[in-house]
Amino acid sequence: MPIAPTPTLPGAAPTRLHGPRVALLVGALIVAVLAFQLNASLLTPAIPAMAVDLHASTGVVSQVQSLFFLSGSVLGMVVSRWSDTIGRRRALLVTMGALLAGTVLTVTASSLPLLLTGRVLQGTSSAAMTIAFLVLSEELTAKQFGVSVGVVTAVNGGLGGLDGYIGGAVTDAFGWRAVFVVILVVAVLGTLSVIAFVPRVRRSAARRMDWLGASVLGAFLVGFSQFVSEVPSRGLADPVTTIWLAVAVVAAVAFVLVERRVEQPLIAVPALRARTAWPVLMCTFLTLSGVFASTNFTVVVLSQDGREGFGLNAAMSGLLFLTPTAIAGLLTAPAAGWIAQRIGWVRSLRLATGAILVISIALAFLALDKWVTFGLLIAMGVFYLGLYQATANGLSVLNAPADAPGSLPGIHGACFGLGAGTGVALVGPAVSAGTPEGYHLALWVSVALTTAAFAAALVLRPTPNALPAGARPEGAMTA
Template sequence: MTTLRDPSPSTVSSARHAGLLSALVLAVAGYQINATMLAPALPDVIERLDTTSGSAGLAQTLFFLFAAIGQVTIARLSDHVGRQRMLLATLGALIAGEAVCALAPNIGIFVIGRMLQGVSSGTFSLAYLILHESLPPRRFGRALGIVTAVNGGIAGIDAVLGGMVADTVGFRGIFLASLVLTAGATAAVFVWVPSTGVPSTGKMDWKGALLLGLGLTGILLALNEGSDWGWGSPGTLVLLLGGLSALALFFRAEGKTRGALIDTATLTSRRVWPLLLTTVFTLAGVFGMLNFTIPLLTQSPEGGYEVSATLSALLFLTPASALGIVAAPIAGHFAPRIGWRRSVLIGLLGTVVAFLPLVLAPRVPWVLFTALATLGITYTGYSLTALTGLAVESAPPDKPGSLPGINGACFGIGSSLGIAAVSSVVTGVTTDGAPTFDALHTALWVSAGFVLLALVTALLIKPSPKTGEREVTTIR
């Protein structure tokens, strides 16, 4: 598998580059704030919709589950119908989901809206592909860092605003604000993102998309609901076995399908499967902690600091996002020079170090603040940028949307897995009422375990040959 690209000049002038990058940042921000702004508002969702932490966790799990399905399906579909057209359709689904959540009368309708929003995570994969096909390598690295930085939030402002909105008008205001942003992003994409040619011929593998969706849904729902239903209950076993069976059928069908959703031969490469596992474990460890455990820990009157949603976001969610905005473009600048794999390892080593005080002294606010701020550099800055860049550069040239889409799906799978895991732990350890400190502390240890697994799998990623990754970065 080669990662060399066409050495022709950039197809985008400086002015068009600025407009293109701005439009793509707005597009991914439209999706991302639906994740980050809602995190500090989870207690408000639970109260206003008269539901439980388990149901709120399910809504978050399904949001990221459908994000996983959307990433791999939308990226591959764009190979057939074009990047801009698919990006506009994805933003349309996001607007619909925001409207549903803003008007939701109960948790059931709210979950439907979250699933629609989750599908729109494909904006990230589409943005990466558009940049990769439009910019020379060095510009691509910096632009990739800027777009990836949004994956951790909008410099923390979104989390703070989410907390303020939750404390004043309630969670519904978050979705109304995000709807306005998404509408603006749609207009920008229409104006600035070029309508390019279709990279692939043939038909979309809808059978593969259906089997993959069923498989992931069954497994992650079983993980999320197992602690409530019982791990040996019929419902849990049906979901788990059904999901595993669907995935088995998926991989069997993909090997026989022309133009398959996922190239199974590519997955056997030592440059690919450890990368995908690293992405899953990294997101499971950090995202579940940031978007579920930390809001509950800092706001809980019994098990935590008992601060407001606004103060929780300002002190404990904003630092990681704000520092990520600075660190991600730097990581994107240096990664093509030192290698994307090496950048992955740098980010994960730093993330493991940041987790140590997080799990050893979570009762101390300044320790929690420092650890989360450090994650802004190591996780939001280096890890997310490097994992994305390595996936884009390693994609098969005849299926450019395949590996970025799969890796993007792993972002969603990891996020969903992490929230399902910590939600199940908190629900299982808490005996009655609000989550206890012991339950939340146990959830932090679970997240740390995922991060350690990510470091192990990252070490298994095969380095690129001497004429591979480094040559790509200097060919122009």
């Protein structure tokens, strides 16, 4: 049976869940988030089989991933903010409904356009992560929230770095459509869990969705993402690249103008300009740019370089340099939220970004040593996949404007995809040179990005909800 909404009195502090209801709620959100994560991590090994079956090139079929992440950045942001209007539970059901429809379409797709349409619908599921954190912040105490954020973040890391291997094994045994069947089963379980255990979360009936602001911000996200993806192959001077850059710039200016004029903006310009908001977004964008470029691109290419690198095959490269990192993050993330709640969320973010910077510098100096790199990437898993991601996700909720709680988490979620794509675009030319100097240059670019991320963390200020336990003033999130 669905859990009834938690009643509250006007002016009273909201009642928090306790006992088994906490575990049931967290479990339901974990399954919903896992349905999104499997969409992101299981598909890559299946792309060659899709290309053969659909009579298309591998490069064209790879759009199943790029379109998923792009639509996730836009639609995830929109649905997260919309949840302030329609309620968290209803927004989660919208998210899961789009995921189910998209997954059925991908399982039955007879052509590439239908497959890509399904992937766009599946991208909506990225909102599950941010809405999950909003639900946790509204239903749990501060202590429960800290621990639960870490647990959900750990699930977002996937299946311990073995996702690609599992996706490949399922494809080899049953075909690429079977991967989507696995996703469909998890999505059904996630939907039923949301129906059964997520309360009808309190919301303000006076809020309206700023669809114009969301559309303009979506145009910026699309323009910037496409600009970043086109730069490595076309260069800055190409007309297509220039057009996408112009779209991003015009949309950014238009967004500021729109948000200053609408009665209930997607996020008020003064709130976005505050040191409690924009540094969170910049820190995640820059951290993702630097870390993803170094660990998921530069080191992976270096490890498979038979002349200047380690000469590993793709499977061994992933097993040695990606899986241990993911496992380290999976084991660390559950404790990360508890640490942030104890020492303060901003302090925890600074600790994580400082450690990431030190590890990035060490990689830039020592990446040509295979086993040193192996150890450094495990440390990166602890501080980036574990401590940083849990802290940044929680902080985007705790530092959000009170009149638009879904705004900052939604935009923050979009920064993950934007950052990863930007980092690869920036280091791609250096890595493609295939020389020791090129690899080192790429890693130093990552150092520059993580340095800027650390600077953003130093500028960041906490709201009362993000202060250490015991230091929160009356009216802040209860302990």
